[in-house]
Amino acid sequence: xxxxxxxxxxxxxxxxxxxxxxxxxxxxxxxxxxxxxxxxxxxxxxxxxxxxxxxxxxxxxxxxxxxxxxxxxxxxxxxxxxxxxxxxxxxxxxxxxxxxxxxxxxxxxxxxxxxxxxxxxxxxxxxxxxxxxxxxxxxxxxxxxxxxxxxxxxxxxxxxxxxxxxxxxxxxxxxxxxxxxxxxxxxxxxxxxxxxxxxxxxxxxxxxxxxxxxxxxxxxxxxxxxxxxxxxxxxxxxxxxxxxxxxxxxxxxxxxxxxxxxxxxxxxxxxxxxxxx
Amino acid sequence: xxxxxxxxxxxxxxxxxxxxxxxxxxxxxxxxxxxxxxxxxxxxxxxxxxxxxxxxxxxxxxxxxxxxxxxxxxxxxxxxxxxxxxxxxxxxxxxxxxxxxxxxxxxxxxxxxxxxxxxxxxxxxxxxxxxxxxxxxxxxxxxxxxxxxxxxxxxxxxxxxxxxxxxxxxxxxxxxxxxxxxxxxxxxxxxxxxxxxxxxxxxxxxxxxxxxxxxxxxxxxxxxxxxxxxxxxxxxxxxxxxxxxxxxxxxxxxxxxxxxxxxxxxxxxxxxxxxxxxxxxxxxxxxxxxxxxxxxxxxxxxxxxxxxxxxxxxxxxxxxxxxxxxxxxxxxxxxxxxxxxxxxxxxxxxxxxxxxxxxxxxxxxxxxxxxxxxxxxxxxxxxxxxx
Numbered sequence: 001x002x003x004x005x006x007x008x009x010x011x012x013x014x015x016x017x018x019x020x021x022x023x024x025x026x027x028x029x030x031x032x033x034x035x036x037x038x039x040x041x042x043x044x045x046x047x048x049x050x051x052x053x054x055x056x057x058x059x060x061x062x063x064x065x066x067x068x069x070x071x072x073x074x075x076x077x078x079x080x081x082x083x084x085x086x087x088x089x090x091x092x093x094x095x096x097x098x099x100x101x102x103x104x105x106x107x108x109x110x111x112x113x114x115x116x117x118x119x120x121x122x123x124x125x126x127x128x129x130x131x132x133x134x135x136x137x138x139x140x141x142x143x144x145x146x147x148x149x150x151x152x153x154x155x156x157x158x159x160x161x162x163x164x165x166x167x168x169x170x171x172x173x174x175x176x177x178x179x180x181x182x183x184x185x186x187x188x189x190x191x192x193x194x195x196x197x198x199x200x201x202x203x204x205x206x207x208x209x210x211x212x213x214x215x216x217x218x219x220x221x222x223x224x225x226x227x228x229x230x231x232x233x234x235x236x237x238x239x240x241x242x243x244x245x246x247x248x249x250x251x252x253x254x255x256x257x258x259x260x261x262x263x264x265x266x267x268x269x270x271x272x273x274x275x276x277x
Numbered sequence: 278x279x280x281x282x283x284x285x286x287x288x289x290x291x292x293x294x295x296x297x298x299x300x301x302x303x304x305x306x307x308x309x310x311x312x313x314x315x316x317x318x319x320x321x322x323x324x325x326x327x328x329x330x331x332x333x334x335x336x337x338x339x340x341x342x343x344x345x346x347x348x349x350x351x352x353x354x355x356x357x358x359x360x361x362x363x364x365x366x367x368x369x370x371x372x373x374x375x376x377x378x379x380x381x382x383x384x385x386x387x388x389x390x391x392x393x394x395x396x397x398x399x400x401x402x403x404x405x406x407x408x409x410x411x412x413x414x415x416x417x418x419x420x421x422x423x424x425x426x427x428x429x430x431x432x433x434x435x436x437x438x439x440x441x442x443x444x445x446x447x448x449x450x451x452x453x454x455x456x457x458x459x460x461x462x463x464x465x466x467x468x469x470x471x472x473x474x475x476x477x478x479x480x481x482x483x484x485x486x487x488x489x490x491x492x493x494x495x496x497x498x499x500x501x502x503x504x505x506x507x508x509x510x511x512x513x514x515x516x517x518x519x520x521x522x523x524x525x526x527x528x529x530x531x532x533x534x535x536x537x538x539x540x541x542x543x544x545x546x547x548x549x550x551x552x553x554x555x556x557x558x559x560x561x562x563x564x565x566x567x568x569x570x571x572x573x574x575x576x577x578x579x580x581x582x583x584x585x586x587x588x589x590x591x592x593x594x595x596x597x598x599x600x601x602x603x604x605x606x607x608x609x610x611x612x613x614x615x616x617x618x619x620x621x622x623x624x625x626x627x628x629x630x631x632x633x634x635x636x637x638x639x640x641x642x643x644x645x646x647x648x649x650x651x652x653x654x655x656x657x658x659x660x661x662x663x664x
Contacts, residue, residue, distance in 0.1 A: 263421060270624065
């Protein structure tokens, strides 16, 4: 695999292949222009058709559409359910109505203190969804950036970044959560989201790095490099879309994992406090 | 290979050093180590004594230097109660290992096995069933599953074991289950119905014979309180040999082991299924097939090894982390392993030296298992060269 020390411009490539030995200024400009716009235009057109293709394929898949509906419904309930349901999570009902199994007036029943369990569930759900989505966003972004740089540049950068990942793996999230939740005053759900992001991004980083290590050797990356495309552009426009599959999978797993981790921390008394759990 | 291991170990030393600084900062700032003494009678004296003992009047860097000097000599200091830390931690490690080893073994064997079968027979009934179960277990928080297991499965089972017997319906269900297993074992979609029927009938017969045997064996026996819900062993039991204690250990181990195993089983089976599917569709597997190598050989000799890599990483990381304690499982089943040490030293009360010892052991085990994972890569996939 030939490594280009200095990225050749289009002009150099043409000169090397011998197709065009003397370029007039006009032709030279034209090549510059095609470099600047041609690739871009081609890419966006392709992206649009690809997007519509994905959408069409998605809506043909029955299970996927049903899942989408359920997901949207749950997110909707999580964020607006508390406003729609006529009892508030903080409302305490009289003793006659407390600690009862589900019945007509309280579909989820009431607890010992007389809170309506459905209202509590809706409140907790909102926090869980909030935390999970924020964690997925943060840790995926961080993991993708670190993993992409590490896998694309290799060498010493890769080594340093991967040792950083190892270091994060070596520190248990529980210890981090215990210390931070005591030291940051008024630690709300966002503090928990940050703690969870800090511990989960390493998984994404490793996976993205692995993808980049193999993708960077592919022909289309070589072609892009031959055209003189900048590193940043190759990483984000050429390689990243190809690694999207596994990134999306890990991101969805992070959403699920973050909710579980959040409940586990609450169980240990480190997470969000009632009534937000 | 040796050079690789040597170099990784060499890098591991500064890594552990840096990790120890970070972890020390966490442990030192986790809270007030004197908190449990405040408000007690004579608290001034006790607080002064503990301050003296934990060097709390010194700054954090000074305390770190003292800690490192001790740790290099193998002395992890004393906990806030004045007891030596080292014997406590080594006890806890043994206990945690006892809990974790079998759980990991069980979940790896089951997870990898189920993953491979459901990949080879993709979209079969078995595949859908195992996917459903994996997601069910994956979606359950650990503490929820553990409490369910303790409150329902264990207590019901104990009540049943007091006077065990099988009803006719139960026997029929078990027989049918064996028949169903026979049906799945017979093969996937391309297998003739006759073969499936024969296997199913065979399973049915085996199931009934099995039930007959078990119920005649169990008849008239009684095992009151067989499964222990809390603790790791009966306190006064001290047989001269390990095997004398083994029976006692097993009673305590069942529930936490099942809890840990079931949840990692879910993860491993999904990983294994995905990577097996990917390997099965790769070029070299197709080449092997086209050369006329038998189906079984292609799966086990060619695809299986490579497909183990992602699971191997996951297992190594999990194992390394779990030595640091399965906090929630230990808490629910009242085990005094690493998890409960960590919980007692950083969440319930603050005990910097103890927390530090647990955390550094965890860090070291994670580093070691990371290296083991890398070595496993090279062994499993000859295309990977460690260098």
